[in-house]
Amino acid sequence: MLPFPPIFYNPPDYKxxxxxxxxxxxxxxxxxxxxDIMRALGQNPTNKTVIKIxxxxxxxxxxxxxxxFEGFLPMLQTVVNxxxxxxxxxxxxxxxVFDKEGNGTVMGAELRIVLQTLGxxxxxxxxxxxxxxxxxxxxxINYEAFVKHIMSV
Amino acid sequence: xxxxxxQRPQPQDEDIMDxxxxxxxxxxxxxxxxxxxxxxxTRKKMKDDKPREEKQRERK
Numbered sequence: 001m002l003p004f005p006p007i008f009y010n011p012p013d014y015k016x017x018x019x020x021x022x023x024x025x026x027x028x029x030x031x032x033x034x035x036d037i038m039r040a041l042g043q044n045p046t047n048k049t050v051i052k053i054x055x056x057x058x059x060x061x062x063x064x065x066x067x068x069f070e071g072f073l074p075m076l077q078t079v080v081n082x083x084x085x086x087x088x089x090x091x092x093x094x095x096x097v098f099d100k101e102g103n104g105t106v107m108g109a110e111l112r113i114v115l116q117t118l119g120x121x122x123x124x125x126x127x128x129x130x131x132x133x134x135x136x137x138x139x140x141i142n143y144e145a146f147v148k149h150i151m152s153v
Numbered sequence: 154x155x156x157x158x159x160q161r162p163q164p165q166d167e168d169i170m171d172x173x174x175x176x177x178x179x180x181x182x183x184x185x186x187x188x189x190x191x192x193x194x195t196r197k198k199m200k201d202d203k204p205r206e207e208k209q210r211e212r213k
C-alpha cells in the first residue's frame with residue numbers, strides 16, 4: 001500500500017503526477033525524470049538507488065529511454081519499501097556529526113562544504129537555495145529544526 | 154626529471170572537519186541527507202509551480 005504523499009493526496013493522483021512529467025505526450029517519461037517523479041511523490045531516493053532500480057542505464061538510455069506508468073509503479077514501490085530509507089533520526093544523527101560544540105547547531109559554512117564535497121555532491125546553487133534563510137545571525141543552523149522543516153514538504 | 158615523484162600518486166589525505174573524504178560511512182550518511190534535501194527541493198518547486206501549471210491547463 002503506497003503512502004499518501006504530501007502534495008498528491010489520492011492514489012489516483014500518482015498517475016496524474018506521472019502525467020505532469022510527460023512532455024512528449026506518449027504517456028511515458030524519460031529515465032532521467034524518474035528520480036524527480038519519485039521525489040514529487042514524497043520519496044527521497046539517492047541517485048544511486050534510482051540508477052540501480054533503472055537497471056544501470058547508460059547516459060544515452062537515461063536521456064532517451066522512456067517508461068510507462070505500469071513500469072514506473074513497481075520501481076516506486078521498491079523505494080517506498082526500502083529498509084534503508086532515511087528517517088528523521090537518520091538525518092539528525094547525520095548532521096550531529098558536524099555539531100562540534102554539541103549544542104544542537106552546525107555552522108552553515110561547514111555544512112555547505114560537506115554537501116558539496118561528500119556523498120552525492122550538490123552544486124553551490126543547490127546548496128544556496130537549500131540553506132537560504134536557515135542560518136541565524138551567527139551563521140549557525142539548528143539542525144533538528146532544519147530537518148523538521150525539510151521533512152514538512 | 155625525478156621519476157620517483159612522478160610515479161607516487163597524490164595521497165587522498167584531505168579531511169573535511171576531521172572526516173576523511175573517502176570515509177564510506179560519512180559518504181553514506183551524506184548521501185542519505187542529500188537525498189532528503191533533493192526530495193524537499195523538488196517538492197517545494199512543484200508546490201510553487203503547481204498554481205501556474207493549473208492555470209496553463211485551464212487555458213487549453
